[in-house]
Amino acid sequence: MDEATRVKLPDAEQLCEQLARELKPRVGARTAMIGLHTGGAWLAERLHAMLSLSAPLGLMDIAFYRDDYHEQGLHHDPKRTRIPFDVNGRELLLVDDVLYTGRTVRAAMNELFDYGRPDSISLVVLADRGGRQLPICAQHCGARIDVPPGMRLRLTRGADGKLALALEPARAA
Amino acid sequence: MQRNPQLNAAGELQHLLSIEGLPREVLVQILDTAESFVGVTEREVKKVPLLRGKSVFNLFFEPSTRTRTTFEIAAKRLSADVINLNIAVSSATKGESLLDTVANLSAMHADIFVVRHASSGAPFLIARHVKPHEHVVNAGDGRHAHPTQGLLDLYTIRHYKKDFSALTVAIVGDVLHSRVARSLIHGLTTLGAPEVRVIGPQTLLPLGVEALGVRVFHDMRAGLRDCDVVVMLRLQNERMRGALLPSAQEFFKHYGLTEEKLAAARQDAIVMHPGPMNRGVEIDSTVADGPHSVILPQVTFGIAVRMAVMSIVAGN
Numbered sequence: 249m250d251e252a253t254r255v256k257l258p259d260a261e262q263l264c265e266q267l268a269r270e271l272k273p274r275v276g277a278r279t280a281m282i283g284l285h286t287g288g289a290w291l292a293e294r295l296h297a298m299l300s301l302s303a304p305l306g307l308m309d310i311a312f313y314r315d316d317y318h319e320q321g322l323h324h325d326p327k328r329t330r331i332p333f334d335v336n337g338r339e340l341l342l343v344d345d346v347l348y349t350g351r352t353v354r355a356a357m358n359e360l361f362d363y364g365r366p367d368s369i370s371l372v373v374l375a376d377r378g379g380r381q382l383p384i385c386a387q388h389c390g391a392r393i394d395v396p397p398g399m400r401l402r403l404t405r406g407a408d409g410k411l412a413l414a415l416e417p418a419r420a421a
Numbered sequence: 422m423q424r425n426p427q428l429n430a431a432g433e434l435q436h437l438l439s440i441e442g443l444p445r446e447v448l449v450q451i452l453d454t455a456e457s458f459v460g461v462t463e464r465e466v467k468k469v470p471l472l473r474g475k476s477v478f479n480l481f482f483e484p485s486t487r488t489r490t491t492f493e494i495a496a497k498r499l500s501a502d503v504i505n506l507n508i509a510v511s512s513a514t515k516g517e518s519l520l521d522t523v524a525n526l527s528a529m530h531a532d533i534f535v536v537r538h539a540s541s542g543a544p545f546l547i548a549r550h551v552k553p554h555e556h557v558v559n560a561g562d563g564r565h566a567h568p569t570q571g572l573l574d575l576y577t578i579r580h581y582k583k584d585f586s587a588l589t590v591a592i593v594g595d596v597l598h599s600r601v602a603r604s605l606i607h608g609l610t611t612l613g614a615p616e617v618r619v620i621g622p623q624t625l626l627p628l629g630v631e632a633l634g635v636r637v638f639h640d641m642r643a644g645l646r647d648c649d650v651v652v653m654l655r656l657q658n659e660r661m662r663g664a665l666l667p668s669a670q671e672f673f674k675h676y677g678l679t680e681e682k683l684a685a686a687r688q689d690a691i692v693m694h695p696g697p698m699n700r701g702v703e704i705d706s707t708v709a710d711g712p713h714s715v716i717l718p719q720v721t722f723g724i725a726v727r728m729a730v731m732s733i734v735a736g737n
C-alpha cells in the first residue's frame with residue numbers, strides 16, 4: 249500500500265507513556281477509568297496500571313448504543329460491558345484508541361449515563377485522526393495523525409502484549 | 422438445495438423459527454449476544470435504545486403467561502413498543518385467516534411478530550408471507566419447536582458448565598408432547614454435547630427418537646448416572662390424548678425427580694425445568710428448591726436470550 253507507507257506512524261508504547269505522564273497529576277480519589285472495546289480496552293489496561301488507580305478498571309462495548317444499527321445490524325461479537333464501580337460522582341477517564349467521527353464516544357456517553365451520573369468525563373485517546381462528524385474532542389490525546397482516505401487507523405496488540413498503531417484498508421460499509 | 426427459511430442470503434438470522442438447521446455460528450452468536458444482555462439486565466437502568474421506534478407484536482393464539490411476559494419484558498428492555506394480542510381461535514382456523522390477521526398487523530407497521538400457535542408450522546407460514554423488513558420469532562408451535570426456550574436452556578448450561586464438549590445431558594419425562602425437548606436436542610447436538618439422553622416411559626417418548634442422536638432410557642437411575650445436566654419436562658396434562666399413563670402418582674414414583682434419584686447424577690449436576698412445574702408430579706419440591714436447581718436463573722437468562730434474538734433478527 250503505497251500511500252500507507254508514506255505515513256510515519258508514531259510509537260504506540262511511547263504515546264502510552266506520554267499519556268500516563270500527562271494524566272498523573274490529574275488523578276484524584278474519585279478518578280476512575282473506562283476503556284472501550286477493543287483497542288481502547290488494551291490502552292486502558294496499560295494506563296490503569298501505570299496510574300495505579302484504586303477503582304477497578306471498567307470495560308465497555310457500545311454495540312447496543314451504536315447509531316448505525318438500523319443499517320448495519322448488530323455486531324457479531326459484542327463484549328459484555330463491565331463497570332465494577334459506582335459511576336455516580338466519579339471523575340471518569342474514558343479511553344479509546346483512535347478518535348475519528350466521534351460516534352463511538354457519543355454512544356459510550358449515552359451508555360455511561362444508564363449507569364449513573366458521573367461528575368465529569370474526560371476523553372483520553374492514543375491518536376486523533378480528525379474527520380469529526382459530531383462536536384466531540386479529546387482532553388488528552390497522544391498524537392494527531394493524518395490518515396489517507398480509504399484507510400483505517402487502529403491499535404494492535406502483539407503476542408508479547410506490545411501495542412502498535414497500524415494502517416489498513418477501511419472495510420467497505 | 423433450498424435455503425433455510427430462517428436465514429437471509431448472507432446466512433444471517435432473519436427469523437427464528439426452529440433451532441433445527443441453524444448453524445453452530447448462529448447459535449454461538451445468539452448465546453454470546455445474550456451474555457452481553459445479561460449485563461444490561463443487572464443494571465439499574467435495564468434498557469438499551471436498540472429497537473427504539475420498532476413495534477413488536479406478541480401474537481398468542483394459545484395462552485402462555487410466562488413466555489408472553491418474558492418476550493414483552495425483553496422487547497421493552499430493547500426500547501421497542503409492544504402490543505400484546507391474545508387471539509383465541511378455534512382449532513378449525515384456516516390458514517387464510519391467520520395470514521389475514523398478520524396482513525392487518527403488517528399494515529399497522531409491525532417490525533417483529535412473536536408467534537405462539539397450537540399448530541406446528543404456523544410461524545413458518547407467517548415467515549413466508551411477511552415483508553422483507555418484518556421478522557418472525559417462534560414462541561412455541563404445537564409439538565414442533567420452542568426455539569427461545571431451547572436457547573435459554575443452552576445458555577443456562579453454558580453459564581454453569583462453560584463448555585459442551587464433555588457433557589452428559591438427560592432430558593426426562595414427557596418428551597412426546599414437548600416442543601422444548603426437540604429444540605434442546607437439536608441445539609445440544611449442534612453445539613457438540615457428546616451424550617444426550619432421554620428418559621421416560623415408552624408411551625411418552627416419540628417413536629424413533631434415537632434418530633435425533635439420543636440414548637433412550639426407561640429407568641431413571643440408569644439414565645441419570647453421571648449426568649452433568651438434568652432437564653425435567655412438564656407432564657403436559659392438557660396435551661394428553663388417550664391413556665398414556667396410569668396416573669400422575671404412578672409417574673412420580675418412577676420418573677419424578679427426587680433427591681434420592683438425583684444422587685445417581687454427578688455431584689455438581691444442575692437441574693433445569695422449563696416451567697411451569699408440577700411439584701410432586703415430575704419434580705419433588707426438595708429438588709426444585711434445592712442446591713442443584715437452576716430453574717429461576719433460567720427465567721432470568723430467558724429475558725436476555727430473547728433480547729438477543731430480537732435484536733439480531735431486527736438488524737438483519
